[in-house]
Amino acid sequence: MLEIPAVSRRLLLGGALATGAVMAGAGAGAAHAAPADPAAALPVASPRRARGQKTMTGVPFAVHETVRVGLIGLGNRGSGMGEGWAAVPGCRVTAVCDTRANRAKNLADRLAARGEPRPAEYGGSDDAYAQMLRRDDIDLVYIATPWEFHHRQGKDALLAGKHVIVELPVATELDELWDLVDTSERTRRHLLLAENCSYGRNELAMLKMAHDGLFGDVTNGHGGYLHDLRSLLFSDTYYTDAWRRLWHTRSTASFYAMHGLAPVAAAMDINRGDRMTALRATATAPKGLADYRERFVDRSHPSWKETYINGDLVTCLIDTAKGRVIRAEHDVSSPRPYSRINSLAGSRGIFEDYAGTSSTGGRIYVEPDHGGHSWRDFDAYRKEFDHWLWKKIGDDAANNGGHGGMDYVLQWRTVQLMRAGLVPDIDVYDSATWCAPIPLSVMSLAAGGRPVEVPDFTRGSWVNLRTGLDSRESSMPPVA
């Protein structure tokens, strides 16, 4: 078993990430007794919904003629997305915030130079964002700070009456995830994960093909985040105060598998007819970062005081109520080409992304279209099952957004949903479920790889079929 030492970071005290302990008490609910069967999933408690508190499933946004966005966190990710928000028709960035005030000013300058109204600037302290949240001209708060701040800032934004979209993850502890679910339900405001890859062109086509039945009954999926971040993790400028590298000193966890996990979960209608029930994790030894440092990082660098404990490859096997299996992987510390895997298979075929020679990057094999045990290019299927969002705004996305246009599609769709008063494609339950493997992987690894229950954040409504990312085409309301 990997050693998971206690850490000193304030946000981690008492959580699964800090102790590696199986956490049976998540919030106010009563903890279950540990099961006698050693193969049974370790239980986690689910807090009961408070009296008068109602679900947010199926709840549409109120109509917003203009969506006014406030940004918290203006590092590499946040500042880039700031210009993307401003480019969406009917969206205006009204306030920007970062602990480093110059970042707020720089983004405000750039937006003003584009002819946009100059946003108000906040910064200079850790709680500057709280001042920004007091403004009454913010409808949506976008958070792109280091992970350890997401829960608190997201919750505070909800309590301030704003809708919230948070970069991955929305939180890292089970009690924090439940807290966001409950706060969203109490405030009647949406909080959603800024899961841009769920709007990827291949991912959405994969989803539509699954719904059409091309794969037959879907039995398994495989996704993850396999990205060699070593040079960026040791950069002195890319991640402010090396925040992301420090997570690798704290715990062994699947920190960031959501980019590959979420599209597979969507294709399986997780929380929309199926749900994740149990998770078991494995982790390889932590070799990658130390090896990289040994070869490429000067001995005077502060990283030499650090000990990396997160396994290079953390794999989660997740069971669902309908008997499906999801394999979610996370590896950012090994030399390898980029992949989110994106594979889905069923009784009649399989799709794999990041493989083959197709211009789409995908390959496919489905009966009865194919035979002879040989892969086919994904191109024709991607074209046939192309999501309406890409047909409608694909060109704009290519011109305005990063990550192949996925960022802009996410932003455009979020603004459209708010302006048209529609139900969000991704809700707080999806967001919590997709992020739950972070603490659950810690718990499973601490228990020698034993399965751990996955909480039902929907509190039973997962059985109800409902649409999500596979949406019906609709228009962006005209800008007055």
Place this chain on the structure above:
Amino acid sequence: MGTARWIRPLGAVAVAAAMTLVPAPAATAAGPPPGSAAARTEVSISSVDLDGPAVSTVEVTVKNTGPQRMRSLKVAFSGPAGWAVQPALVDVPGTFAAGAAATAEFRIQVPEKRRGFTLRTFTATATYAGGDGGGSASGTRTQASGTPLANLAAAYNNVGITDESDTGPGDYDGEGNSFSAQRLAAAGLTPGGRVRALGAELTWPDVAPGTKDNVSGAGQAIALSGKGGALVLLGSGVTGGATGTVTVYYTDGTSTSGSFGFPNWSFDPADAHGATLVASSDGRNRQDGYGNQGIAYRVFAHSVALDAAKQVEFVVLPANGNVHVFDMAIAP
């Protein structure tokens, strides 16, 4: 062979519906009472809104046509493979007198409509005690959208014949091999030539070697007009298990279906699956040129029965890519 009733398209929306009552084997020890053989429990499915992506509501009605009260009724419903249904099973409370009906409601996830012609089949199964004593009964409903392809040539999706001087385009078997046009001609199969088999007059594909000339089965719907006793298909199989179901739809909205299969173009017995050998060609074209001389590569005929009194409107080929069809025609 099953029989179904296909309801004609309504208005401008090309949606057809059909419902069959397929009595299932008795699930209880008690058989139907004497004299009640025709009184079978009716299971019907309401029209399904196929305008997706959406979640549609479907009602399944079970009518007790038996002489006894029906009790312990459970209704299951399913759509095409991969379409989610909620719930999978409805336990209907109460009992139902002879002639009474009970309804169970389901929700089904409907995808966006595909281009071209599609048939979607929904199935409901009721299990019960009492009623007609049968113990269970099923109903299916098939809905269509779009228009069938105009003819078989419009569905050509595979290059099965190449010239020995240019074998590269061929891929009859998924491994780059194809019939030799020269050797087929020696066996009597030439472009546009007549082929008589199982009483039908068929036509060998009238296309140049190296171009798409046959249909690898994928459930394609092909328009075909005429009356007769059998539908004859000309082709052969690749790899193994080149079998499937052909469904023939008539202009009156009914349909018949039948199973058939072709032997592998080379290695199966010539009468496998009940097929009839039509022609054998010597050797085949490989990616590196003509080869495998001395080995026969063959074309077969097979048929499924038709209702001779009815006018055929279109045919749905098997959803099995190992089945390759060069032509089909109606035999008297």
